Amino acid sequence: MPEYIYRAVDRNGVIIRSRITEKSKQNLVKRLKANEMTPIDIVQTSFGKYSKKDRLKRTNMEELMKIANSSNIAKDRNKRSFSTKERISMAISRQQRVTSRDLVIFTQSFYLLKRAGFNNLHALQTLIQSTENPTLRGILEDIESGVEGGDYMYTTMEYYTDVFPYIYINLIKVGELSGSLEESLRQAVEYIDSSTTLTKKIKSILIPNIAQFVFLFVLLMVGSVYIIPYIQSAFDAIGSTEKLPGPTLAFAAFLRQLQHVWYIPVIAIIAVIVGAFMYTRTPRGKYNWHYFKYKMPIFGSLIFAIDFSRLSKAMLLNLRNGMRIQESLEVSKNVIKNYVMLSIIETSINNIIVGESWVKPFEDSGLASTMALEMLKIGMQTDLTTMMDKLVEYMDMDIDVILQRIVKVLPQVMYSIIGIMLIFITIVVLVPCIQVYMGTFLFSAAGF
Numbered sequence: 001m002p003e004y005i006y007r008a009v010d011r012n013g014v015i016i017r018s019r020i021t022e023k024s025k026q027n028l029v030k031r032l033k034a035n036e037m038t039p040i041d042i043v044q045t046s047f048g049k050y051s052k053k054d055r056l057k058r059t060n061m062e063e064l065m066k067i068a069n070s071s072n073i074a075k076d077r078n079k080r081s082f083s084t085k086e087r088i089s090m091a092i093s094r095q096q097r098v099t100s101r102d103l104v105i106f107t108q109s110f111y112l113l114k115r116a117g118f119n120n121l122h123a124l125q126t127l128i129q130s131t132e133n134p135t136l137r138g139i140l141e142d143i144e145s146g147v148e149g150g151d152y153m154y155t156t157m158e159y160y161t162d163v164f165p166y167i168y169i170n171l172i173k174v175g176e177l178s179g180s181l182e183e184s185l186r187q188a189v190e191y192i193d194s195s196t197t198l199t200k201k202i203k204s205i206l207i208p209n210i211a212q213f214v215f216l217f218v219l220l221m222v223g224s225v226y227i228i229p230y231i232q233s234a235f236d237a238i239g240s241t242e243k244l245p246g247p248t249l250a251f252a253a254f255l256r257q258l259q260h261v262w263y264i265p266v267i268a269i270i271a272v273i274v275g276a277f278m279y280t281r282t283p284r285g286k287y288n289w290h291y292f293k294y295k296m297p298i299f300g301s302l303i304f305a306i307d308f309s310r311l312s313k314a315m316l317l318n319l320r321n322g323m324r325i326q327e328s329l330e331v332s333k334n335v336i337k338n339y340v341m342l343s344i345i346e347t348s349i350n351n352i353i354v355g356e357s358w359v360k361p362f363e364d365s366g367l368a369s370t371m372a373l374e375m376l377k378i379g380m381q382t383d384l385t386t387m388m389d390k391l392v393e394y395m396d397m398d399i400d401v402i403l404q405r406i407v408k409v410l411p412q413v414m415y416s417i418i419g420i421m422l423i424f425i426t427i428v429v430l431v432p433c434i435q436v437y438m439g440t441f442l443f444s445a446a447g448f
Contacts, residue, residue, distance in 0.1 A: 010035075024146050100192055103192055110124075124147065220424065228428075231433075302403065302406060308368060312395055319388060325352060
């Protein structure tokens, strides 16, 4: 059974720190809360196998309180010596994070085992033995313990949102609730692959251009703060009447003023960032932010297309398993995190209840494409499952087209920004340097 070191606060505000064995982190959290303790930190120090024997040795409430009373209790963090094995286990579990590659390998292997006829518990036990990453192995043992206890896989995954993405967890949830876990696993692999591919493409475009922009910005600042004053002082020292270009002098004067009141723009920027963050934490602010994501230039159409495609794929899974449209929407909305899309789905469910078209809210939003809406309407009149299958294929092609368009447009936008920066640097910094190189200021200094 896995072993944990936890810190928790009891109802009197006293911090309790102890070591305990439990079949899963989820059960440990429930156990602490049942004893009116709030968990602060839980670290898994060993990844022991769960057995039926351990189930008989489950510590009851009185034993837990004995452990708590005999532990190191203080109102602040108390130092405690750990064994070398504990330190190594804690260091490895904290430092070796689960990468997207680890997640893809696990999901692909799980998918293949399910296709081979393995049940969830047998598949997890097989994967635990072959998993090299100790962090992921411990998480899988936690999930295995939950499955043995009668829980769904996704209920344990929800405790590891730092490892499993939100969409990934809910794809597994849809698969388990609808009885199509194999298909959900396949979609989860596609989701991770597509997300990784998209991130790599965008990074390959943005990172080099951002690096150029930062270099040019630093060149502009250094040239304006150090080089320009030096050139002007050189003109004055030799008695030249020649002056630097007007834009150069204006920008240098602006920087001099900024040096005296630098704290004002810094405070203003911090205030704007904090204000925006606090606003997006409110329901209306979060809704407006999510709406902006769908309408933003360049990426907005792609974000909506991806969410709409996920919803369509989840609904297709549920419809194939005999769910009604309303039930399918109720389960499928779990794969969506955007408040705007969720509000559209809720309106669609309400329309079904009152006997109206569930497609109309998508049409009224103005976000979905005309082709997708027409396919849904035709599906309602003929065979919705077949048409949803065609819609999923169409959305995949549409996402590819949008992605190709972004890959073409994004470099042009970045090149335009860098071009403007280069022009500004040329006017402010390079023109005075060329002026010095040409030596025309010497003629005015000599009286010519």
